[in-house]
Amino acid sequence: MSTNSVDSGHLRAFIERIERLEEEKRAIADDIKEVYAEAKGTGYDVKVMRKIISLRRMDRDKRREEEEILDLYLAALGEA
Amino acid sequence: MSTNSVDSGHLRAFIERIERLEEEKRAIADDIKEVYAEAKGTGYDVKVMRKIISLRRMDRDKRREEEEILDLYLAALGEA
Amino acid sequence: MSTNSVDSGHLRAFIERIERLEEEKRAIADDIKEVYAEAKGTGYDVKVMRKIISLRRMDRDKRREEEEILDLYLAALGEA
Amino acid sequence: MSTNSVDSGHLRAFIERIERLEEEKRAIADDIKEVYAEAKGTGYDVKVMRKIISLRRMDRDKRREEEEILDLYLAALGEA
DNA sequence: TCAGATAAAATCGCGC
DNA sequence: GCGCGATTTTATCTGA
Numbered sequence: 001m002s003t004n005s006v007d008s009g010h011l012r013a014f015i016e017r018i019e020r021l022e023e024e025k026r027a028i029a030d031d032i033k034e035v036y037a038e039a040k041g042t043g044y045d046v047k048v049m050r051k052i053i054s055l056r057r058m059d060r061d062k063r064r065e066e067e068e069i070l071d072l073y074l075a076a077l078g079e080a
Numbered sequence: 081m082s083t084n085s086v087d088s089g090h091l092r093a094f095i096e097r098i099e100r101l102e103e104e105k106r107a108i109a110d111d112i113k114e115v116y117a118e119a120k121g122t123g124y125d126v127k128v129m130r131k132i133i134s135l136r137r138m139d140r141d142k143r144r145e146e147e148e149i150l151d152l153y154l155a156a157l158g159e160a
Numbered sequence: 161m162s163t164n165s166v167d168s169g170h171l172r173a174f175i176e177r178i179e180r181l182e183e184e185k186r187a188i189a190d191d192i193k194e195v196y197a198e199a200k201g202t203g204y205d206v207k208v209m210r211k212i213i214s215l216r217r218m219d220r221d222k223r224r225e226e227e228e229i230l231d232l233y234l235a236a237l238g239e240a
Numbered sequence: 241m242s243t244n245s246v247d248s249g250h251l252r253a254f255i256e257r258i259e260r261l262e263e264e265k266r267a268i269a270d271d272i273k274e275v276y277a278e279a280k281g282t283g284y285d286v287k288v289m290r291k292i293i294s295l296r297r298m299d300r301d302k303r304r305e306e307e308e309i310l311d312l313y314l315a316a317l318g319e320a
Numbered sequence: 321t322c323a324g325a326t327a328a329a330a331t332c333g334c335g336c
Numbered sequence: 337g338c339g340c341g342a343t344t345t346t347a348t349c350t351g352a
Contacts, residue, residue: 014119015133021112022133028105032098037323039094050346053095053102113333125236126334130342131229138222145218149211156205174279175293181272182293188265189326192258193350199254206351210325213255213262269327290328 036046120126200206276286 010122011119011124011129014115014122014124015129015136018112018115018129018133019136021108021115025105025108025112028101028108032101032105035094035097035101039091040322042090042094044091044094047347049091049095049098053098056095056099125232128229128232128236131225131232135222135225135229138218138225142215142218142222145211145215149208149215152205152208152211156208170282171279171284171289174275174282174284175289175296177275178272178289178293179296181268181275185265185268185272188261188268192261192265195254195258195261199251202250202254204251204254209251209255209258213258216255216259287329294328 036049039049040046116126116129119129196206196209199209276289279289280286
């Protein structure tokens with residue numbers, strides 16, 4: 001019984017931590033929306049902006065992946 | 081030409097703001113994942129936790145909607 | 161060749177089935193719009209109606225989620 | 241007061257009609273999902289199928305628009 | 321034209 | 337490891 005109440009308290013703590021983090025996440029998502037809205041108000045096309053950001057993200061991912069492959073090669077050489 | 085460079089600078093600033101915010105958002109999403117993992121390690125069922133959180137969110141949303149519809153009713157009465 | 165034509169025919173059949181269903185769906189969406197228009201013509205506030213419908217849907221969803229989490233709890237007890 | 245009850249009954253009828261239509265719409269959406277699932281089980285790529293359907297819809301829309309433009313031209317000639 | 325709702329698409333995490 | 341289902345994100349559409 002003591003076990004249960006401790007567990008419940010623990011579960012509650014986990015859940016509240018997650019809910020707080022989700023609220024932060026939502027707040028940031030709202031900020032992002034606001035920036036898009038502001039950019040739109042300045043005359044930029046949101047769809048195009050999303051495309052640019054997506055392309056830049058793909059570039060970053062690609063670069064990161066290439067670095068990982070390079071690391072693999074270097075590690076292989078080190079082992080040789 | 082000056083116009084273009086100013087605009088480009090502006091667009092670039094918007095995009096970098098968004099990218100920074102998206103990175104923060106991703107970091108928080110990672111935190112959430114970690115909390116779930118920790119809870120799972122402590123013996124809690126992630127699926128149940130997600131359901132609990134979902135139900136609590138529905139409660140909040142429902143309460144908010146009820147307030148909104150009450151406002152609509154009051155506004156309708158005010159106009160009557 | 162026979163294989164290809166059979167497959168093509170099959171794919172075509174799937175696509176036409178989906179297109180027919182989408183058309184039905186669109187027709188129903190139009191019906192819904194008409195009902196809103198009719199209600200509006202009778203003096204009802206569409207915004208309020210949408211809120212009411214939304215709240216009723218939330219009630220249903222919440223009840224369903226509660227049943228689901230109950231099932232999860234019962235399953236957990238059964239495993240205990 | 242009689243007026244109010246009549247109105248309420250009317251509103252209720254509108255709302256129930258809409259809810260029934262929305263349920264039908266959801267049922268058709270489920271059917272569509274099932275067809276996609278069935279096609280997937282037969283080996284077709286759902287993403288490609290969606291693309292095909294989208295392109296065919298665009299073609300239809302384009303054709304319809306061209307017909308409307310043609311009608312405008314014909315009407316203009318008739319008026320000339 | 322704009323925001324807000326709706327639907328479509330992509331992504332991610334989980335269990336098998 | 338991979339499909340499946342849930343979540344998230346993107347795009348479309350409609351009504352104010």
